[in-house]
Amino acid sequence: MEIIKIKNLSKTYTKGIFQKRQVRALDGIDLTIRKGELFGILGPNGAGKTTLLNIIMGQIIPEQGYVEIDGYQITKKFPDKLKQKMNMCSGNPNFPWSLTVYEILKFYGMLYGYSGLFLKNKIENLIEIFSLGKYRNVLYDELSTGNKQKLALAKAMINDPEILLLDEPTIGLDPDVARKIRKFIIDLHNRKKITILLTTHYMKEAEEMCERIAFIKQGKIKALGTKEKLKKLTKTKNLEEAFIVFAN
């Protein structure tokens, strides 16, 4: 069953003082994501991966195209009911710097309408899952990069999303922390069968995690399919080599 349907999606940014310079970020994207799928979006810098995720999350309005998520056409209006089912986490996350780990989770939990013992238990559970117990009263500004990323993932899980968008979630992390985060995402996907859209620069990460992959370049989908299909298509042994073929 398809949970995200994207048709002919385009986005152009205008830049410069007089807004005359135009940058085409997405150019006629067609894509469907199945319910419960762990889907990877790969592409070089500036390919349009983050813009695509931001449109799916309702943070950018495209000038053309159609995006339907779980039956809602979000380019017209992004309903709160849908926001309640979705969440996101990006690499190099930003949160209010003078709030502690516990306060950040509490604040975002409250934004989903939770309160009291229900919210408290939810936060405690997330703190335990992400091994943040030692840091519960530490200010965000004082956390290590790895713990900031764990907190970002914990925040992304505060509403038990059915659709999770991960924008380079392991960027800049130590291999050890990155491995733990990858393991968490895979476990989460296997356990809850939630739909996950993942953008990454790391081909091994995509190879290890994603069921299907779209390769984007200059705002267009250059290839789409399973890892095996992409490798076969490029006559390469791994995704890294396939990436180089597509990128050139």
Added chain:
Amino acid sequence: MFSQINKIIAFTYRNYLFAKRNIYAFIEVLFWPAVGVISIGLMSSFLALTPELKAFLLTGAIISGILQVAQLDVAYGFLYDVWSKSLRQTFVTPINQIHYILGSWLFGIVRGVIVFVLLGLFAKITFGFKFPDVKIIIISITGIFLSALIIGMSVQFFILFFGQRIMEIVWMISTLIMLICGIYYPVSMLPSFIRLIAEFIPVTYFLEYFRISYGFVPVFKNILIKGFGLSFIYIFILFVLLEIAMKRAKRTGMIIKLSE
């Protein structure tokens, strides 16, 4: 319904946490407003003003303190996200402008009431300031809090529309309003074209209402109807403008720019 209230309280809670850990919040609440009251009080003693004139001036100092503090909280509700680049994190949640504006405003009201009580008591003990009737206090201060909401929402609108480059200019809004609305003088003293502008500023009417207690006749008629009427019109307009600015920010990618 309860979940909607929770979303509003979330922003009150966050403003409280920021204020708790920020030494400047203490300076905003007490230091600058107290400096204003002390300066005005000493000046009016030096000039040997009548108790009524002294009360006229001290009213200006106290009201400007409340207005400043409460409007900052409304603006901060949005600016905390801009400064910490977490705007996107906030707007992916199922909230809208009403939640964060009302939530921040609630904390502004709490801080504003504290400022009013502390400054009023200080002015009473030190300079013999006389509090008006409770009814007049409640009505005037409610009006001032509505004006703080208007100024805070305007700050949000300008930043959402033009980005952070406008920041230095938007802070001038409350100072300009004080200048025009007759903070330390009756608006009748102002040149006619500025007086005309003052007629469109709700604070003008709430200041006049407060000062009735000290025997000053208002320059304008139907001051409460005009004060509250204009306030509600402006709040409605600003909600519409903020909605437009938010859509524009999503079209231009401003939300993402402010989050990077």
